Amino acid sequence: MSHCIGIDFGTSNSMIAVYKEQGVIDIISSDSGKRFLPSVVYFKKENEVVIGDNAKSMQLLESEQTIANIKRYLGTDKEFEQFGNTYKPEELAGLIFKKLMMTYQDYSGEEDASAVITVPAYFDHYQREAVRSAAEYAGFNVLRLLNEPTSAALYYNNIGKNTGETCLVFDLGGGTLDISIIEMDVDSCSVILTGGSTEIGGVDFDIAVADYFIENFRSKHGIDLKSDPIAYQQLLFQAEKAKVELSSLNEVNVVVPYITISKEGPLHFKDSIDRDTFSRVTAPITAKIRTIIEKLLENGEMEIKDIDRVLPVGGASRIHSVRGLIWDMFNGTVKKDMNPEEAVACGAAVNAAMLKGVLKDKTFNDVTAHNLGIEDDNGNFQAILNRNEIYPVEFSMEFTTASEDTERVKVHILQDMARSSLNTSDSVSENPEQFVSLGEFEIETKASEESEEPTIEVTFSIDNSGIISVNAAHLNSGSKGDFTLRMTIKNESLNKIGIF
Ligand SMILES: Nc1ncnc2c1ncn2[C@@H]1O[C@H](COP(=O)(O)OP(=O)(O)OP(=O)(O)O)[C@@H](O)[C@H]1O
Ligand SMILES: [Mg+2]
Incomplete structure (x- = not known):
């Protein structure tokens, strides 16, 4: 059987782990012999890029041709110009995944690569789609996208470190912060709350x-x-x-x-x-981190004393003032018995083994980080699925149109608190940047004669990767609308690039 692969695509560093027999996990070394690959792309020529350590060392000399922190730009309109061609963030991420694929093939001698890929729990739909499309562009069969703190918890659970504990996974990487509260038992992890920011790292x-x-x-x-x-x-x-x-x-x-x-x-x-x-x-940053933790606990009606153990994850959790902050807040329940840089990739490999049936009798569930909803007639956000709901999930809602004369009605689907769980505005019209527009669509609402009120049924589904699908039907006329929220990478100049 092909390998059980886990990939941590990081803002600073990426890592591939492979689950082997008896629970042994291998981290695949990069061609420079390190256990991680710096997520940096250096455009040496129009059709030649260098990725990893050698690209990182070019950041000083050729900063204009070197692109770092790409994960931060996923899901945005940012474009990068190199040698007269423009690249989207997910396309550059696609090049990093190609390098990871080369590393994996070199290690395994196999072409087929089915992998669990991790993403920040706080990533919204488009950020997730960007990662999925980048990994698929590189030829990975994406088994699922897994939230990074959940992945670390799965690894922790797999090494048998706990039973019956409520853990807070504190994951501060190069570019993102995720905090999840997870109930762990011998063979299960249940995420109960999650929050964070893709603007703190x-x-x-x-x-x-x-x-x-x-x-x-x-x-x-x-x-x-x-x-x-x-x-x-x-x-x-x-x-x-x-x-x-x-x-x-x-x-x-x-x-x-x-x-x-x-x-x-x-x-x-x-x-x-x-x-x-x-x-x-750096006090303004640590103050934001503290507020995110406090709000998360408040949101779950929990107190510090309800947390049995804090698991620091991500290289930046080593920063002394960050350590000090969580140590202070949680009075010494912080445990350091897991490598903070490797836990996420290893957990993804554990999940791949679960999905491939290699590792049996282990279960977990995860929750959404954002409210999903629509914009109402007053320009306000109306949640229809609250955050911290278990997914995958599918549900339908019926809406009636405001006026019976309306022939078409617009449905604007949004995810809220974009980029940070500190963004809590409800006004889409005043704070559009705090909402991720998943799309709007119009459907015909001309009522048939016998119907009293035009009604639209909107069905939402969130798959096990946290990726959303939406479709709508006008129940009176039977007319339907849906929209595609999928991304695919198609860029001719990208295909011509040689990777070193
Ligand atoms: N000993 C240390 N003390 C403080 N910071 C550190 C230490 N080691 C690494 N870091 C910082 O950790 C960050 C990288 O951590 P990590 O590799 O976990 O991030 P990542 O997975 O690439 O990012 P993300 O998870 O946000 O996408 C960098 O900002 C780095 O400077
Ligand atoms: Mg990370």
Whole structure:
């Protein structure tokens, strides 16, 4: 039988794990010998890209031709121009998946690759579709998309670390934050609540520290390093390095020789940062994290004491002020007996083994992160399926039109709290950016003579990957409408690219 593959497609790093007999899980090394592949694409030429470590090291020298943090742009209209061609985020993600496919084929010698792919629990429909289409473009048969914190919990459960506990998985990666509360038993995991943000991750700490360095330099020399892309990229690198070192040191020094030139000649960048200063400059980020946790507990009518164990996941959960925050909040129930960078990929491999029948008698269920609903006549969001509902799920709703004269009615389907569970506005007209429009469609509502009120039945389904389908029927006339919410990657110039 083909392998049980799990893939963690990360903002910073991606990883492939394979579930083998007796529960042994292999992490496949990249061609540079590391257990992860940096999710960075460097366009060397029009039809030649380098992906991974070698691309990451080109970020300084050829920053214009190097694209990082692609996962952050999935589901947006952002386009990237390289050598006269434009690429969508999911297309660049498709190239990273192709590199992962090459790595897998090299390891296994097999062509067929069926995989469970993880996504942030907080990803909306289009972000999920972007990941699915990118993986399929690379030739993966996607068994399902699995939420990252759930995946980590499945791994934790599989290594038999717990029974009868309520766990809070705290997953802070390079670009996203997911927090899920999961009830775990010997052979089952049930997610009961989930929240997070796709706008909070390790990279935001880097930006805050780089801004601090830039401000210090500006007040000393009167020069704004942010306006120089190469200098800024160097400071982002140094900021990330400082952040990582501050997880084990109290203070770090930063030196970048010849960062810029003044009238008096070349200038070097020399600065230092200690833990207290780091905590201060990144306090707005940690404050948001705290609020997301508090709101999640409030939403589930839970208290800190209801959480038996906190499982930190994601490289950025190692940041000392983040550790401090969760340690403070949860009074020492934080456990470090799982590798935070590898748990997600390993859990996906466990799930692949479950789906392929290799691993039996284990179950789990998961919940939605967003409310699903429609825009009413006043421009407000009306939820029809609340978040934290178990999926897969299918349900129907009947709507009557406001006016009997209306011949056509518009149905605008939305997911709310886009990008962060802190976005809680109900007004679609005032805060359109806080809603993900899944599409609008009109259907004929001309009533037949014997009917009293024109009625539309809208059916929604959310599959086990969290991907939504919608269709509608006008019950009086029998006319139907549905819309396709699927993405496929079709880009001629993408197909010509050689990957190294
Ligand atoms: N020791 C450390 N201390 C602080 N931060 C760290 C440490 N090690 C890694 N990081 C940070 O963790 C982040 C990468 O973590 P990880 O590989 O889990 O993210 P990812 O899976 O790529 O992202 P995401 O899950 O958000 O898509 C980076 O921001 C990196 O700087
Ligand atoms: Mg991750």
